[in-house]
Amino acid sequence: xxxxxxxxxxxxxxxxxxxxxxxxxxxxxxxxxxxxxxxxxxxxxxxxxxxxxxxxxxxxxxxxxxxxxxxxxxxxxxxxxxxxxxxxxxxxxxxxxxxxxxxxxxxxxxxxxxxxxxxxxxxxxxxxxxxxxxxx
Amino acid sequence: xxxxxxxxxxxxxxxxxxxxxxxxxxxxxxxxxxxxxxxxxxxxxxxxxxxxxxxxxxxxxxxxxxxxxxxxxxxxxxxxxxxxxxxxxxxxxxxxxxxxxxxxxxxxxxxxxxxxxxxxxxxxxxxxxxxxxxxxxxxxxxxxxxxxxxxxxxxxxxxxxxxxxxxxxxxxxxxxxxxxxxxxxxxxxxxxxxxxxxxxxxxxxxxxxxxxxxxxxxxxxxxxxxxxxxxxxxxxxxxxxxxxxxxxxxxxxxxxxxxxxxxxxxxxxxxxxxxxxxxxxxxxxxxxxxxxxxxxxxxxxxxxxxxxxxxxxxxxxxxxxxxxxxxxxxxx
Numbered sequence: 001x002x003x004x005x006x007x008x009x010x011x012x013x014x015x016x017x018x019x020x021x022x023x024x025x026x027x028x029x030x031x032x033x034x035x036x037x038x039x040x041x042x043x044x045x046x047x048x049x050x051x052x053x054x055x056x057x058x059x060x061x062x063x064x065x066x067x068x069x070x071x072x073x074x075x076x077x078x079x080x081x082x083x084x085x086x087x088x089x090x091x092x093x094x095x096x097x098x099x100x101x102x103x104x105x106x107x108x109x110x111x112x113x114x115x116x117x118x119x120x121x122x123x124x125x126x127x128x129x130x131x132x133x134x135x136x
Numbered sequence: 137x138x139x140x141x142x143x144x145x146x147x148x149x150x151x152x153x154x155x156x157x158x159x160x161x162x163x164x165x166x167x168x169x170x171x172x173x174x175x176x177x178x179x180x181x182x183x184x185x186x187x188x189x190x191x192x193x194x195x196x197x198x199x200x201x202x203x204x205x206x207x208x209x210x211x212x213x214x215x216x217x218x219x220x221x222x223x224x225x226x227x228x229x230x231x232x233x234x235x236x237x238x239x240x241x242x243x244x245x246x247x248x249x250x251x252x253x254x255x256x257x258x259x260x261x262x263x264x265x266x267x268x269x270x271x272x273x274x275x276x277x278x279x280x281x282x283x284x285x286x287x288x289x290x291x292x293x294x295x296x297x298x299x300x301x302x303x304x305x306x307x308x309x310x311x312x313x314x315x316x317x318x319x320x321x322x323x324x325x326x327x328x329x330x331x332x333x334x335x336x337x338x339x340x341x342x343x344x345x346x347x348x349x350x351x352x353x354x355x356x357x358x359x360x361x362x363x364x365x366x367x368x369x370x371x372x373x374x375x376x377x378x379x380x381x382x383x384x385x386x387x388x389x390x391x392x393x394x395x396x397x398x399x400x401x402x403x404x405x406x407x408x409x410x411x412x413x414x415x416x417x418x419x420x421x422x423x424x425x426x427x428x429x430x431x432x433x434x435x436x437x438x439x440x441x442x443x444x445x446x447x448x449x450x451x452x453x454x455x456x457x458x459x460x461x462x463x464x465x466x467x468x
Binding site: 041079 | 385396
């Protein structure tokens with residue numbers, strides 16, 4: 001890749017006023033570094049992943065409101081986590097976290113456990129219990 | 137307190153921390169040199185690890201390995217500390233800063249507030265340098281950022297104690313002793329040999345064989361997994377290839393830059409030719425990413441489109457196989 005071929009497409013980096021560094025050849029064939037504002041194939045790949053996550057969040061939300069799953073699953077998706085990551089944050093086994101997805105079990109959770117989840121998701125226990133009170 | 141430290145932006149975080157810390161201690165080590173000596177280049181498909189609900193693959197060595205190998209090969213000694221207790225971790229960091237010693241930290245990206253939202257995944261092997269503290273804000277030199285930044289005590293604790301795969305556990309590291317003169321020549325040869333060995337390894341998921349393995353999988357994905365999942369997986373292949381700062385071509389361009397520099401240091405013109413060849417290979421990786429992105433952009437899973445990118449990968453495997461065989465000979 002030559003210096004003038006370094007992609008300068010608009011990307012999500014812009015929001016953070018960030019440009020990344022790339023290695024490319026100068027006119028004499030020597031390697032040098034050039035800042036890049038982004039590259040479309042990369043941006044598309046990233047956006048596709050984000051869309052996927054948003055769809056998962058929406059799906060979880062729908063199921064919480066239908067009482068098919070507990071708010072924990074919604075907040076987990078919201079924070080781009082999977083069960084094993086969430087389990088390591090709250091310090092429980094994955095199967096216990098999964099069990100807490102069941103609305104009937106969730107209702108019986110102690111305040112201490114609820115607080116643990118609330119802290120992990122950076123919300124109040126009240127918000128944890130009722131996702132319609134969640135900020136975004 | 138602020139340590140007199142110069143921030144240089146680099147393409148990749150781990151090389152960047154090595155290069156910036158070495159420069160701070162008076163050794164001019166460029167990013168490509170750190171990457172090459174630490175044998176950073178790799179290809180590995182990791183079927184048992186899922187990232188974002190898709191199989192993981194990597195184009196570079198395991199987090200931490202580049203620095204470990206680099207240190208061993210040039211003869212510097214590194215002190216590493218991990219912590220259970222965040223309070224102790226903070227105290228140890230503060231002591232180092234008071235002693236005028238900038239340190240490298242392993243952190244999780246998800247809570248790294250200065251990163252664009254879209255880039256904040258649960259990826260726990262990011263690296264940065266702390267070079268001072270003013271009131272309750274730590275002064276941060278993150279190698280992939282253009283300029284220095286700051287984090288509050290709480291923000292830094294959060295990223296140092298992120299959970300999940302590769303949890304950093306407060307991991308802090310810094311060089312403690314240097315030899316009189318770094319043995320760069322020998323280190324370069326060791327680094328190259330190691331990379332050739334990895335890339336030509338007789339393992340189904342590693343190196344050139346790994347590339348062929350993924351090519352085969354890509355051919356199967358549309359039928360086996362359906363359009364949506366196949367596109368999601370293919371997107372992951374590109375996302376992993378194009379981590380921040382690799383600018384199309386994964387880590388291949390950094391490796392080409394390394395070979396060019398090594399050619400001068402070792403006075404070996406063959407390496408300069410091979411650098412050119414690696415640049416061309418990098419361009420082909422770029423074409424692959426471009427064509428793959430067209431597939432998932434159109435949300436189609438035409439089998440011939442998948443077959444086409446798979447064939448491109450197979451060509452890449454062939455070219456890299458020939459390349460690393462030549463490279464192995466060139467340093468004998």
